[in-house]
Structure formats: C-alpha cells, structure tokens
Amino acid sequence: MIYPVVVYGHPVLRKVADEIKQDYENLNEIIANMWETMYHSDGIGLAAPQIGKSIRLFVIDADPLKDEFPELEGMKKVFINAQIELLESKEVTESEGCLSLPTIREEVKRPSKIRIKYVDENFELKDEVYEGFAARVIQHEYDHIEGTLFVDYLNPLKKRLLKGKLTKISKGDVKVSYRIKTAK
Numbered sequence: 001m002i003y004p005v006v007v008y009g010h011p012v013l014r015k016v017a018d019e020i021k022q023d024y025e026n027l028n029e030i031i032a033n034m035w036e037t038m039y040h041s042d043g044i045g046l047a048a049p050q051i052g053k054s055i056r057l058f059v060i061d062a063d064p065l066k067d068e069f070p071e072l073e074g075m076k077k078v079f080i081n082a083q084i085e086l087l088e089s090k091e092v093t094e095s096e097g098c099l100s101l102p103t104i105r106e107e108v109k110r111p112s113k114i115r116i117k118y119v120d121e122n123f124e125l126k127d128e129v130y131e132g133f134a135a136r137v138i139q140h141e142y143d144h145i146e147g148t149l150f151v152d153y154l155n156p157l158k159k160r161l162l163k164g165k166l167t168k169i170s171k172g173d174v175k176v177s178y179r180i181k182t183a184k
Helices: 027-040 132-145 156-170
Strands: 045-047 057-061 076-087 091-097 105-111 113-119 125-131
Touching: 027 045, 027 057, 045 132, 057 132, 076 132, 091 132, 105 132, 113 132, 125 132
Parallel strands: none
Antiparallel strands: 045 057, 057 076, 076 113, 091 105, 113 125
C-alpha cells in the first residue's frame, strides 16, 4: 500500500516520535508499505512521521546515489528506535531535499561523521559509524523522528525567502508525482 506523504505544516512532523516495541501492531506491514511509498515517491529515505505515524522508524535505500557517493553502495536499511550517539565536529554543506517539502532544495550544514545505535527490522541491536553523504542521509531521516525539518537549519533570511513556498506546500498547492497529506 502506498501511503500519502505528510507535508510541511502537519503537526506530526513537529513531534518527537515514540519508541516502539517488537510487538508493535503490523510493524512488518508498515515497513513494507514505507518501502513501497518511498520508491513510488522517488525518495531515498522515509520516516514514519512522513506517513502520519509518530514512531521512531525510518527506512533508507541510498544505493541509487552510489555513483556520486560510493559510500552509499548497498545502503538499504531499516532503523528502529535510533539514537545518534556521536557527532563529528567537522561540518560539511550539501544540498538537501525532502518528500515532505516538495520543490524545495537548500544547502544544509551537517556533521560529516556520526555514530548511531538502533535496532533493525529483526530487533537486532546495531551500533554503527557513518561518514560522508551516508551520515547526511541518516541525519536527515533521524531529524524527522526528532520533529525537525531541514529548513530549521537555514538562516532567518533564507527562511523568510521560503515562507511563500512553505505556505503553499502546507495548503497542498504543489505539484508532485505522489499523493500528499496536509494538516487539513
């Protein structure tokens, strides 16, 4: 099942998501539907708040970007109850976009190296370190379960310049190839 993608302005995108247990109802089905939704929407990551569920779950398949960022080869993972433990102090600026902020791409500064602890879809504990664009993709999706959007990292002037676009997105006045869900 392909979910509609929740867009800017919906309150679920601003909530800190709840941890989940292994017996969370229909978890495997939700994960399968998230993959389907992400691929249908041409994304490389999708967090549960983006489908209206305030739970600490996100999926990433960044393999399509491996030609440009070799560290992404084979990077297809499910992250449950993730916690970023360590952030490298060196920051790198790269362009980011988001399915919940369609038509907006901006330069965002993020730490270049992270350590993340999480459980996978089998609830096996993982403790991994990522660098480069892999770290960026994980941080972007992690932000969704923390109630943060990439536009929150922009300077006040840039945010003011985007206000009109953000208002249109929040009203559903945006052309995309996937179904969206607004706050109303």
